[in-house]
Amino acid sequence: xxxxxxxxxxxxxxxxxxxxxxxxxxxxxxxxxxxxxxxxxxxxxxxxxxxxxxxxxxxxxxxxxxxxxxxxxxxxxxxxxxxxxxxxxxxxxxxxxxxxxxxxxxxxxxxxxxxxxxxxxxxxxxxxxxxxxxxxxxxxxxxxxxxxxxxxxxxxxxxxxxxxxxxxxxxxxxxxxxxxxxxxxxxxxxxxxxxxxxxxxxxxxxxxxxxxxxxxxxxxxxxxxxxxxxxxxxxxxxxxxxxxxxxxxxxxxxxxxxxxxxxxxxxxxxxxxxxxxxxxxxxxxxxxxxxxxxxxxxxxxxxxxxxxxxxxxxxxxxxxxxxxxxxxxxxxxxxxxxxxxxxxxxxxxxxxxxxxxxxxxxxxxxxxxxxxxxxxxxxxxxxxxxxxxxxxxxxxxxxxxxxxxxxxxxxxxxxxxxxxxxxxxxxxxxxxxxxxxxxxxxxxxxxxxxxxxxxxxxxxxxxxxxxxxxxxxxxxxxxxx
Numbered sequence: 001x002x003x004x005x006x007x008x009x010x011x012x013x014x015x016x017x018x019x020x021x022x023x024x025x026x027x028x029x030x031x032x033x034x035x036x037x038x039x040x041x042x043x044x045x046x047x048x049x050x051x052x053x054x055x056x057x058x059x060x061x062x063x064x065x066x067x068x069x070x071x072x073x074x075x076x077x078x079x080x081x082x083x084x085x086x087x088x089x090x091x092x093x094x095x096x097x098x099x100x101x102x103x104x105x106x107x108x109x110x111x112x113x114x115x116x117x118x119x120x121x122x123x124x125x126x127x128x129x130x131x132x133x134x135x136x137x138x139x140x141x142x143x144x145x146x147x148x149x150x151x152x153x154x155x156x157x158x159x160x161x162x163x164x165x166x167x168x169x170x171x172x173x174x175x176x177x178x179x180x181x182x183x184x185x186x187x188x189x190x191x192x193x194x195x196x197x198x199x200x201x202x203x204x205x206x207x208x209x210x211x212x213x214x215x216x217x218x219x220x221x222x223x224x225x226x227x228x229x230x231x232x233x234x235x236x237x238x239x240x241x242x243x244x245x246x247x248x249x250x251x252x253x254x255x256x257x258x259x260x261x262x263x264x265x266x267x268x269x270x271x272x273x274x275x276x277x278x279x280x281x282x283x284x285x286x287x288x289x290x291x292x293x294x295x296x297x298x299x300x301x302x303x304x305x306x307x308x309x310x311x312x313x314x315x316x317x318x319x320x321x322x323x324x325x326x327x328x329x330x331x332x333x334x335x336x337x338x339x340x341x342x343x344x345x346x347x348x349x350x351x352x353x354x355x356x357x358x359x360x361x362x363x364x365x366x367x368x369x370x371x372x373x374x375x376x377x378x379x380x381x382x383x384x385x386x387x388x389x390x391x392x393x394x395x396x397x398x399x400x401x402x403x404x405x406x407x408x409x410x411x412x413x414x415x416x417x418x419x420x421x422x423x424x425x426x427x428x429x430x431x432x433x434x435x436x437x438x439x440x441x442x443x444x445x446x447x448x449x450x451x452x453x454x455x456x457x458x459x460x461x462x463x464x465x466x467x468x469x470x471x472x473x474x475x476x477x478x479x480x481x
Contacts, residue, residue, distance in 0.1 A: 002088045002335045006228045007236065008096045011179040024096045027181045031103050034175060036110050036168050037062075042466030043109075044116040046253055046367065047260060048376040049467050055256050058109045061248060066105040068244035068316065073101035075324045076240075096180075101240045104184040108241055111164030113463035114470040115380025122384045123159040123459060130388070131156055131455055134395055138448045145444045151193035151214060152452045158192035158210045164463055166216050171430040172460055179223040184237040186211050186220065189337075193217075203232045205340045215434060215456055233337030243323045243343040246356065250315050253363045255308045262370055265295070265304045271366060275358045283351035284358060287314050315355070319344070322352045383474045384462065390477050391419055391458050399447045402454060406432065422473075423461045431457040 010016045010023050017023035031037060040059035047055050056064075077085075077094055085091045113119040132153055140146045165185055169175050188211035189203065190196075197204040212220050221231070229235055257263045263271075269292045276285035288311060295307035323343045330346075333339040347353060367373060393416045394402070401411045405420050406428065420428075434453045438446050465473065474480075 002332060004093055004097070004335075005089045007335075008093050008100070008180050009178070009227065011223070011226050012176055014176050017178075020093065020096050023178050023180075024099045027177050028099060028103055030175045030177060031106055031181075034110075034173055036173050036464070037106065039464070039466050040109060040112075042468055043112060043114055044376075044380070044467055046116070046256060046373060048115050048380055049471065052259065054259055056252055058112055061252065062106050062109050064248045064252070065108060065241070065244045066102045068247045068320070069101040069105040069240050070098055071316070071320050072240050072244055072323055072327075073098040073237075075320055076327055079324060079328055097237070100181055100184055101237050101244070103181060104237055104241045105244050107165060107169065107185050108187070108245060109161060109165070110168050111166070111463070112161035113159075113164070113384070114465050114467045115377065115384060117161075118377040119380055119384045119463075120159055120161060122381045123388070123463065124157050126385055126388045127156045127159070127455070130392060131395060135448070135451065138451065139444055140448075141444065145442075145448065148445055149448060152448060154195070155191075155193040155214045156452065156455050158213075159459060159463070160188075160192065160210045162187045163192055163210045163212050163216075164459075166212050166220070167430075167456070167460065168464070170216065170219060171433070172426055172464065179226050180235075183220075183223050183227055183229060183235040184241065186235065187238055187242060189232045189234060191217055203338070203340055205342070206234055206337075207232060213456070215453065229337050234339075235337060236335050238337075239327065239334055239339065239343055240323075246342060246344045247316055247319050247323075249363075250319075250356065250359055251308050251312050253367050254359070257367045257370075258304055258308075260372075262372065263366060265307060269307070271362050272358065275362060279354060279358060281351065281354050281358060284355040287311060287355075319352055319356075322350065380467075383470050386474050386478065387462050387470065388458070391462070394419055394458055395451070395454060399450050402450070423457065424464070427457055427460045427464070430460065 008020060010018075010020065012023070017026055037059070040062060041057050043058040044050075045056040045058055045061050050057075077090070077097060080088065080090060090097065113123065115122075135149060135153055135156070138149065140149050162185075166182070169177060169182060169185065188206060188209040190207035190209070190211055191214065192210035192212065193214045194207075194210075197207040201207065224231065224233075227235065254263070254268050258265055258268060269288060272288050273285065276282070276288075291307055291310040291314070294310060295303045326343045326346050327334055330339050344353060344356060393413055394405075397405065397411070397413060397416055401413065401416075404411050405416060411417060431453050434456075435450055438449050440446050462470070
């Protein structure tokens with residue numbers, strides 16, 4: 001039975017609100033005021049260290065995603081009203097439903113590192129090449145500690161912006177959001193310490209990427225239980241956020257590429273036309289043909305804006321209706337979090353899916369593989385890799401020495417004594433709180449987990465930087481100024 005009152009609750013870690021409306025508005029205020037959200041304005045979408053303010057950043061992208069999510073959520077509600085909201089116990093939950101989808105979309109990239117997805121790969125490669133060998137030096141004499149070491153080894157090599165978002169929300173920013181709002185951010189349901197699912201796994205799509213770290217394992221289990229979400233399953237609102245994100249990519253990168261001078265308006269039109277004809281796709285072809293002809297009638301400076309504005313409006317409107325139909329047709333499966341697909345990928349024979357794939361393929365081939373874009377990625381690689389190298393001494397210390405360092409006591413490693421002073425006090429507090437909860441009687445497990453949380457501390461600090469701050473820190477510590 002679908003009962004949304006089990007999903008939209010007053011539960012949160014501290015100071016629960018008195019009613020659902022107050023709870024939802026509290027979440028909105030906390031999210032919009034969060035420093036981590038503001039930092040997205042200086043994080044890469046595609047073009048790193050961009051001075052042109054009209055080019056999308058993670059923040060402007062997130063704003064677009066939140067609007068798409070709001071549109072989807074409101075359209076779902078409009079349709080469900082025809083069936084009767086009491087059937088799903090949604091009578092008093094319209095604002096909660098719409099606002100949660102909107103705010104989840106604002107939060108969805110909050111864990112992304114500087115320099116975009118390429119930085120995720122950089123962090124994981126560095127951990128595999130440098131940190132795993134340090135972990136392997138820790139003694140394990142029991143089956144339990146050997147299994148723990150194996151889990152931690154996987155976990156530290158599986159940095160992902162989705163998993164990091166949960167750390168930012170719950171530990172680094174301590175936003176004290178409702179369990180409803182937190183769980184809706186959990187896009188993928190596999191722990192970073194777990195193996196990738198086999199193809200015969202009924203939830204293989206939902207588990208295709210890490211969704212949370214070992215460090216948040218117990219908390220995720222706690223809120224899943226509170227909101228009646230089974231292990232490996234999603235919160236229903238998350239499907240809306242994912243669809244809104246997919247829709248926002250339709251023309252965004254193409255627009256920015258024209259603004260950057262990588263492609264011209266005519267080149268974009270001709271590339272889409274060529275791909276549509278190649279794939280025998282008439283829906284997208286008809287849309288761009290009509291809008292291109294309209295745009296060309298306008299004066300030169302406005303043709304570019306007119307073309308993309310009209311295409312975006314047309315596609316978004318159509319795709320939202322398509323997504324809503326899939327959500328409602330699969331309502332029970334989505335409500336239970338067992339729907340094993342992105343909404344826009346569910347019907348791969350639809351004209352909408354084909355249109356999306358064409359636009360994605362053009363972006364991959366002509367934008368992401370552009371020499372300028374790849375140069376920026378290589379610069380980001382050098383910066384992130386260099387910063388991790390610089391902070392490596394913190395990971396090479398013994399548990400005893402690092403404890404002294406945190407207590408502001410002198411140790412032999414004079415470099416570590418200076419590095420620790422650069423890390424944010426909020427991140428150090430998060431480390432301390434995690435370590436305080438460990439069982440000190442199991443010495444082997446304690447020392448490994450203390451080191452693991454130290455790794456998280458370094459990653460939290462570097463991944464939390466903006467593009468320009470990371471560049472500045474890199475230049476400062478390498479004496480390049």
